[in-house]
Amino acid sequence: MREEIKRNSGSKDPLINQIIEREWKMFDQVENEGGRAGCQDDEWTFYAMRYSQHNAFSRKTLESYLQDLQQAEQEGRNLLTEKYAYMMEFTQPDYFDRNLKPYLPQITAEKEALVDQIANLSIRFQQEFEKAYPAFAAAGRPLTGTEGADVSFHIYTIGELKTYSVRTLRSYLEDMRKSGDRQENTAFRIHRGTAGFYGYRTLEDAEARLAARA
DSSP states (O other): OOOGOOOOSTTTHHHHHHHHHHHHHHHHHOTTSSSSSSGGGOHHHHHHHHHHHHHHHHHHHHEEEEEEHHHHHHTTOOHHHHHHHHHHHHHHHHHIIIIIIIOOOOHHHHHHHHHHHHHHHHHHHHHHHHHHOOHHHTTSSOOSSSSSSOOHHHHHHHHTTTTSSSHHHHHHHHHHTTSSSGGGGGHHHHHHHHHTTTTSSHHOOOOOOHHHHH
16 A cells, blocks of 8 residues: 555554555455456545544554454455455345355354444444534445445444454444544544545535535
């Protein structure tokens, strides 16, 4: 990943950059049924999205997730491939059961419970964000469902969370529960970061400009 697109001013930035480098290498190696996707050559967008996501969480959670990535590398696993496979449990359930589920790491009852708790809390936070900034929210994924061309926020979230270790999930949930009032919950933090990458001064600025284009 090109060094010039990375951020290096925040205290967590070196750690976040280590994580994104590993994610990018895995993303680059994901094999799609229809061939290589265009987004696999878009480093800037990948970095902006992943940085905004990771920067909303604590150093403890990020360090734990980095360990997950390092362990996966040692085991020859690709967590990004696994993430998209887990999504297919909802988008293509028959294919998932026949061709993917037998080869994926088993999801324990504890992990399943943690994933459900985080996914439900994530939806609640995202709903609060959508009420406050509807035009901004409309530019992203649909919140729930399995219809349409874009994978929903709910399904995407579950797919990603299932690639995390139980240790990381526990810390992730703790961060979400501590993330404060509506304007400081993790959904607002993530979107505020994304808005900055796209040149908006604030979420209010992004909302006004996106609403004017609608």
